[in-house]
Amino acid sequence: MYEHDGEKYFVVDGHTHYWNAAPDNWVPGAEQFAKGWIECFHAYMGLGPPETHWPLDKFQKYSEDDLMHDLFDAGHVDVALLQSTYLLEWYKEGFNTTQRNASMAERHPGKFLVNTRWDPRDGDEGLKTLKANVARYGSKGCKLYTAEWNAGSRGWKLTDPAAYRFLDACQELGVKNIHVHKGPTIWPLDKDAFDVSDVDHAATDFPGLNFIVEHVGLPRIEDFCFMATQEPNVYAGLAVVLGGLMHARPRFFAKVMGELLFWVGEDKMLFGSDYAIWEPQWQVEGLAAWQMPDTEEFSDYPRLSTAGKKKIFGLNAARLYDIEVPAEYRLAEPVAGA
Amino acid sequence: MTTQHQLLCALQTVRDPELDEPITSLGFVASCTVSAGGDAEVALRLPTYFCAPNFAYLMVADAYDAVSALPGVHSTRILLEDHFAADAINGGVAAHAGFAGTFDGEAVGELHELRTAFLRKAVLAGTDQVCRPLLAAAADPATLLALTIADLPPSAELDRLRQRRAELGLPAGQDAPLLIDPQTGAPVSADALPLHLRRARTTRISIEANGGICRGMLRQRYHLQAPGEEDGS
Numbered sequence: 183m184y185e186h187d188g189e190k191y192f193v194v195d196g197h198t199h200y201w202n203a204a205p206d207n208w209v210p211g212a213e214q215f216a217k218g219w220i221e222c223f224h225a226y227m228g229l230g231p232p233e234t235h236w237p238l239d240k241f242q243k244y245s246e247d248d249l250m251h252d253l254f255d256a257g258h259v260d261v262a263l264l265q266s267t268y269l270l271e272w273y274k275e276g277f278n279t280t281q282r283n284a285s286m287a288e289r290h291p292g293k294f295l296v297n298t299r300w301d302p303r304d305g306d307e308g309l310k311t312l313k314a315n316v317a318r319y320g321s322k323g324c325k326l327y328t329a330e331w332n333a334g335s336r337g338w339k340l341t342d343p344a345a346y347r348f349l350d351a352c353q354e355l356g357v358k359n360i361h362v363h364k365g366p367t368i369w370p371l372d373k374d375a376f377d378v379s380d381v382d383h384a385a386t387d388f389p390g391l392n393f394i395v396e397h398v399g400l401p402r403i404e405d406f407c408f409m410a411t412q413e414p415n416v417y418a419g420l421a422v423v424l425g426g427l428m429h430a431r432p433r434f435f436a437k438v439m440g441e442l443l444f445w446v447g448e449d450k451m452l453f454g455s456d457y458a459i460w461e462p463q464w465q466v467e468g469l470a471a472w473q474m475p476d477t478e479e480f481s482d483y484p485r486l487s488t489a490g491k492k493k494i495f496g497l498n499a500a501r502l503y504d505i506e507v508p509a510e511y512r513l514a515e516p517v518a519g520a
Numbered sequence: 521m522t523t524q525h526q527l528l529c530a531l532q533t534v535r536d537p538e539l540d541e542p543i544t545s546l547g548f549v550a551s552c553t554v555s556a557g558g559d560a561e562v563a564l565r566l567p568t569y570f571c572a573p574n575f576a577y578l579m580v581a582d583a584y585d586a587v588s589a590l591p592g593v594h595s596t597r598i599l600l601e602d603h604f605a606a607d608a609i610n611g612g613v614a615a616h617a618g619f620a621g622t623f624d625g626e627a628v629g630e631l632h633e634l635r636t637a638f639l640r641k642a643v644l645a646g647t648d649q650v651c652r653p654l655l656a657a658a659a660d661p662a663t664l665l666a667l668t669i670a671d672l673p674p675s676a677e678l679d680r681l682r683q684r685r686a687e688l689g690l691p692a693g694q695d696a697p698l699l700i701d702p703q704t705g706a707p708v709s710a711d712a713l714p715l716h717l718r719r720a721r722t723t724r725i726s727i728e729a730n731g732g733i734c735r736g737m738l739r740q741r742y743h744l745q746a747p748g749e750e751d752g753s
Contacts, residue, residue, distance in 0.1 A: 218569035218604055225568060228740035229733070401538065401730030404641070404723040427729065430736045434729040441722050478656070 183511065184258035184495075186470040189488050192511035194499035195253060195262040195462050197361075197396060197421035197454030200286050201278040204243035209274055216272040223459055226422075229430040230460045244458055246286055254293060257455070257462035260496065261292075261505055265325040265361060265396075266299045271332075284319045295503055297323040297361065302344035303332045309351055316355045322503055323359035324352065325396075328380070340380040349388050359392050359502050360384075361419065364399040364406065378406050385413040392502055394452060397422040403438060407445035417502075418446045420494070421454035424465045428472070436475050440483030448490035452499050466495070489513055522554050522592035530586040531562065537635050538575050539731045540642040540684075546731075547738055548579065550601060558594035560587050565601050567737035573605040574631055577622065580613045602741075639688050643702040645724035646681035650698070651717065661717060665710060670694040 184191045203220035205213075224241045227234075240248075253259045264283040268276045276282065280298045287294035298315040300308050315321055329337045338345060340362065352360065364378050378399050385393045396419035399406030410416040423442070427435035442451055453469070455462035474485050486494075492513060500507045531552065532544045543549055543564065550563040562583055566576060580598050588596040598613060600606045605623075612622025620627050650672065655661060669692070672678055685692040690705040699708040699716065708716045738744065 215604065222568045222570050225737050225740040229736050401726060401733070403726040403729065404719065407722055408719070426733050426736075431729065431732040434725070434732045437725045438729050441725055444718075445722070 183260055184466050184470060186467070189470075189492075190511050191258075191466075191470060191492055192496035192500065192507050193259050193261075193462075193466055194453065194496040194503070194505060195257070195259045195455050195457065196394070196419055196452040196499050198249075198253065198262045198264055198457040199267065199278050199459075200246070200249055200264060200283050201267070201458070202243050202275065202282070203241075203273065203277060204239075207243075207273045207275055209270075209272055212272045219269070219272060219277075226426060226459050229426045231429050231464055234461050234464055236458075241458065246289075249286075249458070250290065250293075252461045252463070253457060257457075258466045259455075259462050261295060261500075261503075262457075263295050263297055263323065263454075263499070263503070265297050267325070267327065268299060268301075269330070280315050280319060280321070287319075295322065295505075297321055297325050297359075298357070299325050299327075300348050301326075301330065301332055302338055302342055302348055303335055305344070309348065312348065312351060312357075313355065316357055321357055323361060323394075324357055325361045325363065327363045329363070340384040345384075346387070349384060349391065353388060353390050358390065359394060361394045361396050364395050364397060364402075378402065378409050381416065382409045382413060385416050389415060391415065392417060394419045394502075396454070398438075398442065400426075403441060407441055410450070411445045416446075417450045417452055417498070418442055419452050419454050421456035422459075424453070424469060425456050425460035428465065428468050433475075433479075436480055437483075439472075439486065440474060440480060443484040443486060443490075448484075448486065448493050449498060451494045452502075453495050469495070521556060522558060522560070522590050524552060524554060526590055527552050527554050527560060527562070527587060530590055531583060534579060534582045534586050536575065536734075537578050537638045538572075538727075539734060540638070540645065540727060541731060543579055543583070546734070547744065554593065558592050559597075560590070560593045560595065561597045561599070562587060563599050563601055565738070565742065566603055567734045567741060569602060569604055571603065573603075573609065573623070574619070574627075574634055576600060576603060576605065577609050577613070577619050578631055578635060580609050581619075584613050636688065639684055640702040641723050641727065642684045643681065643688065643690070644720045645727050646677065646684055647699065647702075648717070648720040648724040649677040650675070650681055651720065655717070661713060662710060664699055664717075665697075665708065665713060667698040668694065669696050669698060672698065 184193055208216040220242055224238050227236065253262050264287060266280045266283055267278055270276050280296060284296045287296050296319045298312065298319065298321040300312045328339060362381055378395060381393050381395060392415050394417040395406055398418045400422055410418060423438055427438060455465050470491060474480050474483055497507065528544060531549055532542045534543050535541060536543055536546055548564050548566060550565040552562040554560040564580060564583065580600050584596055584598045587593060600609050608622055619630050651664060654664060669682065682692045690700060697707040700706060701708060
C-alpha cells in the first residue's frame with residue numbers, strides 16, 4: 183500500500199515477471215535472439231530514472247530476494263500478478279514460465295496471483311495443460327503473445343477458430359482475464375504486428391471475459407483507443423506507458439494519459455510496472471503525485487482525481503481478480519457507481 | 521561528382537513510415553560516404569535489435585532507391601547494422617528481391633498496404649498539426665468545415681499534409697477542402713467533425729509518443745547525447 187497526501191492506495195501490480203534470461207538458459211543456435219531480446223528489454227530500463235538502472239548481468243537473472251524487495255518492501259505493491267512468457271525457442275527453460283513463477287509464488291502466500299498462458303497452435307495438448315495449470319495454480323487470468331514463435335509459425339490471432347476453443351475453455355474454467363500483449367513486438371513480418379482488431383472481435387464474442395490490452399497497443403494507441411471505447415470488456419494495461427514515458431517524456435506521458443482517460447476511462451485502466459523492466463517504486467510514487475498539467479495544451483483532457491488514481495492503482499484490478507481490499511483503501515462509494 | 525551533401529539530401533527524403541519523420545532527423549543514419557568513383561555506402565541503425573523488420577525493410581529499400589537515383593552514383597550499398605534481420609534485409613534489398621523474396625516463407629505479400637495504412641495515419645496526424653492553431657483562434661470548430669487549403673497561411677506542416685495527401689491520391693490542390701476523410705477523400709461532414717478532430721489528435725499523440733520512445737531507445741543503445749527532454753515534439 184502507498185500513502186500520499188493523506189490518501190491511501192491499494193496497489194495491484196498488474197504486470198510483473200520473474201525471468202531467467204542469463205546465458206545458462208540460452209538455446210544453442212538461438213543465442214543471438216536470446217541475447218538480443220534481453221538487451222532490448224534492458225535498454226527500455228534506461229527510460230526510467232538513472233538511479234533505478236541495473237547492470238545487465240543482474241537484469242538477466244535477478245534473485246527472488248531482489249524481486250520481493252523491489253515489489254513489496256520498496257515498491258508499495260500489495261498484490262502482484264505474475265505474467266508468464268515462454269519463448270522456448272530461445273530460452274531452454276523458457277523466459278518465465280507458469281511453473282517458474284508459481285514455484286516462487288508458493289513460497290509467499292497472499293502476495294501473488296499466477297497467470298498462465300496458452301497457445302492455440304498447441305491444440306488438444308495445450309488445452310490439457312491449460313486445465314492442469316488452472317487446477318494446480320488457481321489462475322484467473324492468462325497472458326497471450328499472439329506474435330510468439332511456435333514450431334515455424336510466427337504468430338496467430340485471437341479470432342483463429344483454434345483460439346476460440348481456448349477462449350471457450352477459459353470461460354468454463356473461470357480464467358476470465360485475458361491479458362493480450364499488444365505492444366512492442368516483431369512478428370508477423372508482413373503485417374502490422376500491433377493490430378488490435380482481433381481483440382475487438384473476441385471481446386464482442388466473449389462478453390463474459392475481460393480483455394486487458396497490455397501496453398495499450400503502443401505504438402498504436404489510437405487503434406486501441408478507438409476499439410476499447412466500443413467494447414465494455416476491454417481494459418488498458420498501463421505497463422510501458424508509465425515506465426517508458428512518465429520519467430523520460432513527461433509531456434507525452436500526460437497526453438497519452440489524457441487520451442486514455444478520454445477514450446477508455448479511469449474505470450478500465452490498470453496499473454502495471456512491467457517489473458523487472460522497471461521497478462514499481464518510482465512509478466507508484468510518480469503516478470500518485472501526478473496531475474494533468476494546467477496549461478492550454480492539456481486543457482481539454484479529463485483530469486485524474488484521487489478516486490481515479492485509487493481505481494487505476496488497485497481497485498479496478500481487485501474487481502477483475504476478486505481480490506479482497508481492506509475497507510480503508512476502498513472508495514466511499516462502490517466503484518461501479520462512481 | 522556526387523557529394524556527401526547530396527547523399528544526405530537524398531537520405532532526407534527517406535522516412536520512417538511508422539513515425540513519419542526523415543531517417544536523418546531521427547538519427548538512423550550512422551554514416552554515409554561516397555567515393556570519387558561514385559560508390560555510395562550508407563550505414564543505418566535503429567533503436568532496438570528487434571525493431572519491426574517490415575518497417576526496417578522499407579527504410580533500407582527506400583534509402584537504396586533514393587541514393588541509387590542520384591546522378592553520378594554507380595553502386596549503392598545500404599547496410600542496416602545491429603538488427604536481428606540485418607543480413608536478410610541488406611541482402612534482399614541489394615538483390616532487388618522484394619519483401620516476400622527477402623523473407624521467403626515468412627511473408628506472403630509486399631508492404632504497400634502497410635505503407636498506405638501509415639500514410640493515412642500521417643494525414644490524420646498532420647490534420648491535427650494544421651488545425652490546432654486554427655482551433656485555438658476560432659470560436660467555433662465548425663468554421664473549419666468551410667476552409668480550403670488556399671485559405672490557410674503557408675507553413676511546413678501544411679506542405680507536409682498536402683504532400684502526404686498527394687501520395688495517397690487524395691485531394692491536395694489549393695481548392696481542396698482542409699478536412700477530408702483520409703480513407704475516401706470525401707469532405708468531412710458537420711456530424712463527423714468532432715470525432716474526426718478527436719481522432720486526428722489521438723493519432724498525432726500516438727505517433728509522437730512513439731517517436732519519443734524510439735529516440736530514447738536509440739540514445740540508450742548508442743550512448744548518444746540527450747538533445748533535450750522533449751525534442752521532436
